[in-house]
Amino acid sequence: MSDKLSFQKESLEYHRAKSEFDTNGKTATLLTKPCTTQEELSMAYSPGVAYPCLEIQKDAELAYEYTNKGNLVAVVSDGTAVLGLGDIGPLAGKPVMEGKGVLFKSFANVDAVDIELNTKDTDEIIKIVAAMADSFGGINLEDISAPRCFEIEERLKEICNVPVFHDDQHGTAVITTAGLMNVIEMSGKKAEDLKVVVIGAGAAGIACGNMYKELGVKNITMLDSKGVIHSGRDDLNKYKKLFALDTDDRTLEDAMKNADMVLGLSQADLITPEMVQSMSDTNPIIFACANPNPEITPPVAKEARPDIIIGTGRSDYANQVNNVLGFPQIFRGALDVRATKITENMKLAASRALAALAKEPVPQNVKKAHHREDMEFGHEYIIPSPFDRRVLVYVASAVAQAAIEDGVARVKDFDMDAYKIKLQRLADHLDGKI
Structure with a gap:
């Protein structure tokens, strides 16, 4: 059996119950209070539960004191942009959302509930999430396709009284910005003098570009499936228009010349050794984040430019860009x-x-x-x-x-x-x- 088939079998078995007392999937309810005596039962439910209810009725902030609201996040998805699988639907995306809950708990002790919505309608998603948001301490939007994800997050942030965060946008942005900060320090360059290229104008690409602007980067060339996003194009949505440059560059090869940083959020093997060699003279950096195979592998990039700093989304290479x-x-x-x-x-x-x-x-x-x-x-x-x-x-x-x-x-x-x-x-x- 090949390694790939073996891993596939192990993964499927991992998601199934292991004993009669186990459950399928990766998450379950963990009780934090005992319920083994008549007194405990009376406090857990009726009549004792009425007391915290009445206190919260008087002061909604007390929900943080008497319920799990303050440590509970809803992981919400419509299944339209699931990892590298695309629009596979909400139920098929549920293992990923459960996995997100595993990471929340494992890395920060945050409880998470996955909620898969069987609708692609932007207004309906916003209405549903807004209606339930106060039950949670925060909302983690996940794997919702662009450009819908931008409007959904923006409007929910205006409506909700708890944090709303679309990780597909901001997770990669936070981590690659950290790497960019350190490269700026190592090279002595200034953010405003950098030329940055972003391959991919989806949720993560737009968010990364916006965050680099917050850092002070002014020259950002973004590419979508049709090439460089430039001012002469008439097929751009309002989010892409914010990155439309007045430039003669049309291809990735054009854009990468003298680039200080390249962020790849597209597909495998897009970046050639010749493109790497054309980058800036000092400490160029590439984050090749396509999964499972990056736009260029570190060995290939380093052979082209021994001074390159490169990170990928993979754990078997240095500088892993991992949203966790x-x-x-x-x-x-x-x-x-x-x-x-x-x-x-x-x-x-x-x-x-x-x-x-x-x-x-x-x-x-x-x-x-x-x-x-x-x-x-x-x-x-x-x-x-x-x-x-x-x-x-x-x-x-x-x-x-x-x-x-x-x-x-x-x-x-x-x-x-x-x-x-x-x-x-x-x-x-x-x-x-x-």
Whole structure:
């Protein structure tokens, strides 16, 4: 049996129940209070449950005290842009949404419920999510196709009193921005002087471009399936129009000449060695994030340009762009200050935290997980490892602080020093140390 078929079989078995007391799938309900005596039953449900109900009726904020709202995220999808599988429908996308819940819990101890919506209607999705949003501490939109995802998120952010975050857009943006911050520092370049190329004008590409602008990047060439997005085109939606340049560049080969950074969010093998050689003279960077195979592999890119800094979405290469470095910890920080939204400043704070952590000495257990001893800040290590539990402490505390500064945190008199200690204890717990 081939390795691929063997892995397929193992994956299918992984998702099935293993015993008579197990359940199919990857998530289940975990009770946090005992219910083994008559008294406990009376408090868990009738008549004792009436007391927290009446308190919440008087003050809705007490839902954070008496229910799981403050640690609960809804993972909402319509199944129209599932990983690399495309529009496979909401039910077929459910294993991915369950998987998102696994990552929330494993990396930040955030509880998540997956909700698959059997509709593609933008207004209907917005109406449904808005109606249920107050049951949760936050809403994680997932795998909703562009450009619909932009309008859905924008309108829900205006309507809802809890954070709404489309991870397909902002997760990749937060992590690649962290890498870009470190490359800027290493090279001595300035953000406003960079030429950045983004291959792919979907949800992630648009969001990354917007975040690079927030960082100060002015020259961004974006490409879609028809080539460079330029001012002479009349087939652009309003989101692509924001990146339409007055340029003679039409192809990827044109765009990559003298580029300081290239972000690939498209398909395998689009970038040739000759394109890499045409990039800027000093510390060019490529994030080739197409899955499962990148736009160019690190060995090919490095043979063309030994000075290239390259990351991919794969765990078997250095500098993995993995969204698990972002969304669990971002929500952890937002939930813990009871934020009403996730701001641009909160996302940039997450990027800065990741960039800062990459400069710290790497724990031995993280090196062991990667089978590497050379993990120190430099070309082969500009983004922290997903296995580094310090990501939780760095990112969640930075996001919480930014939420307070932006005035979107409900919690008053927040003790940041105590919070960082609490996060470290949680990280140690998740790591099995306590």
